[in-house]
Amino acid sequence: MPAAILSIGTELTRGELTNGNARWLGERLTELGFEVVEHATVADDAERIRATLLRLGQGTDVIVCTGGLGPTTDDLTAAAVAEALGVPVERDAASLAAIENRYKALARPMPAANAKQADLPRGATVLENAVGTAPGFVVSVGTARAFFMPGVPMEMQHIFETHVAPAIERLAPRTSHQIHIRTFGWPESVVAERLRDLDLGGSLHSPGVTLGYRVTFPEVEVKVLASAPLADNPADAARELATRVATDVRSRLSDVAYGGKHDTYPQYIGGLLRKVGWKLALAESCTGGLIGKLLTDPPGSSDYFLGSAVVYANTAKARMLGVPEALLRDHGAVSEEVARSMAENALRTSGAEIAVAVTGIAGPTGGSKHKPVGTVCFAVAQRNEPTRSRTELFPGDRERVRLRTAYSALRSVAEAVNHVPAKQF
């Protein structure tokens, strides 16, 4: 079932915006069982929109289009579609009423220009937009059903899930199933190595299973794609096959696999803390608050996160956290001794069950022969446990060093909760 994605907007062709909509739609269409053969992105140019639409309508079953449905003069999609189909544009009374009602609900007058958003090609079926003013619509172009949606991601996603997915789902009989396994801790090459014989074996013993890898630094995601087009019940057979292989993958990656497609590592760590009923405190230097930020991205993090002493300057380490000045002087701010003192003081002042401290050199300057850029010292303090510390050397630029440091600090929490020994990562 071939499908195509058409994105409309000069802000996209000029590179002022990244085309996140096309990625999102590509993923959703693939999940729904379509083969996405092309993404086309064209400027706000009626003739080019018209020609591209007619071209994509040859040989695809579904075209999903975004953009150009706004109220301004450079929003040309409806007119271009009408031109392609040889029909006039007509004002849709129901859509106009919906737009007017939307403004009424906001207690604002409707700008005259917005009436244009109710102008649709004759014969189009309206796709109601419950979260914005521009309605979507659907028409037939060549061999394809073509769905038009606004470019605002939230509105597009809403209309896709509400109207488009249900309409096209029945076109693509589900013959495959994909499971995502998110990992942190090993580089892609190590993850792939651990699965190599499974990958090969899978191809022999489980025809229709392929493993894919996607690196979203510092994480590696493994995708198990199972396909069973010839089974009696292809959807169930594919799901069963994917589930079986995914179980094997998870067991081989048990040290680093932490969740599925919609999980995040900080959420996973929060879940572990919640499970054991521990409160966490941090002491951050080179990360500058990043670890606390990551931990508090998900709501509800006050269940397990107390706070972080971000002591970026040396004077702050002494004044704000009580790290002895002699320690800073004798060992330097980037040392396991200072990291241990940071963690212990954070534990004591916060009253937490566990405290993690990081101090390092994120670069690009500040490195030395003995402590090059990328050197990071970690310490973990727990009540009634000896404080542990270690030093890592991370490659990459400032952003990578900081992100890897933050994830590694979170991993220390998982190790403490699970009593897993620390590993190089």
Next chain:
Amino acid sequence: MPAAILSIGTELTRGELTNGNARWLGERLTELGFEVVEHATVADDAERIRATLLRLGQGTDVIVCTGGLGPTTDDLTAAAVAEALGVPVERDAASLAAIENRYKALARPMPAANAKQADLPRGATVLENAVGTAPGFVVSVGTARAFFMPGVPMEMQHIFETHVAPAIERLAPRTSHQIHIRTFGWPESVVAERLRDLDLGGSLHSPGVTLGYRVTFPEVEVKVLASAPLADNPADAARELATRVATDVRSRLSDVAYGGKHDTYPQYIGGLLRKVGWKLALAESCTGGLIGKLLTDPPGSSDYFLGSAVVYANTAKARMLGVPEALLRDHGAVSEEVARSMAENALRTSGAEIAVAVTGIAGPTGGSKHKPVGTVCFAVAQRNEPTRSRTELFPGDRERVRLRTAYSALRSVAEAVNHVPAKQF
């Protein structure tokens, strides 16, 4: 001068990766004076690559292509180009030697598959790749020069800047000039309103000037695009025109305009602090460390940033920062009283010249009738100055509330440095 971008890769059509290369190339081609008429993204499918290339070669002057130059069997670009041109693929001896040398330098044996990366369409001109194994190449297709580069962003950007930009620059006589003005503090509608008569007046008095807006939450960027194709010296005339209008734009937005295309707000704030020689400390609750993270993203931030007391839990506000428990009990954690105490304690313990505190309800839960989600209290403490505080109500989800809170806290620093009175934003 019409140009097109062709991206090749099933990982793109399936939405496994966002097409950042197309955005980057769209921006660079626009800067170089080209009109980017289309981005096409196709799967690893030789026939589709061939057909798309021939289609884009009709009516464009430049095609820039990325992807499909790797060593594996699904890297089909060179073969598809050869097919499109009706020529054979031939192994390029110099490119093979370069690949072999690259492996030698890494002291690793060259995998046999990599030799394939030296297979190029007969007649192609090689574009040397100094940062990776796959060389690029250039051929003529229809009316266009078509440049092929690897999909790895770093390699692509390197080859583009080293080989492609110098080759195509002379094709597009520079007749326009664009200036970016970054702002934080007003919503897009207010920014546009302040420039409305200039925008209209510009169209009348300065033909060839258009203003554009781009929202990168919570910032608004204004783009002044001047075009002077009929001037004796179009490039200079366009630059002069853009500079004149940009000066006017900046003066109308002087409260909120802070920099140009490559500036960031945290860097701007850091620059202000550096100028007056102040050290900054923070006390963060609902932002969880985000403000410290933003301030320490740029290197060199230790010149002006001491640290942040991230006191997310109420107990942390008391224990880690010394906020009186009575204050927390009587006024609640989200109150100007607590914010003031946080700022004053951060100032005192850190020894900074200025301290900013934030405490608020980022949501989605935790709101009440009197303090709904989005309520954020700010306080600014300075030595020998009365502590100031204010309360804001920010719309949007947790992420937006946190980001707006962080930027508003940074804006407080600018106001203190510049003695600009606080405004609603």
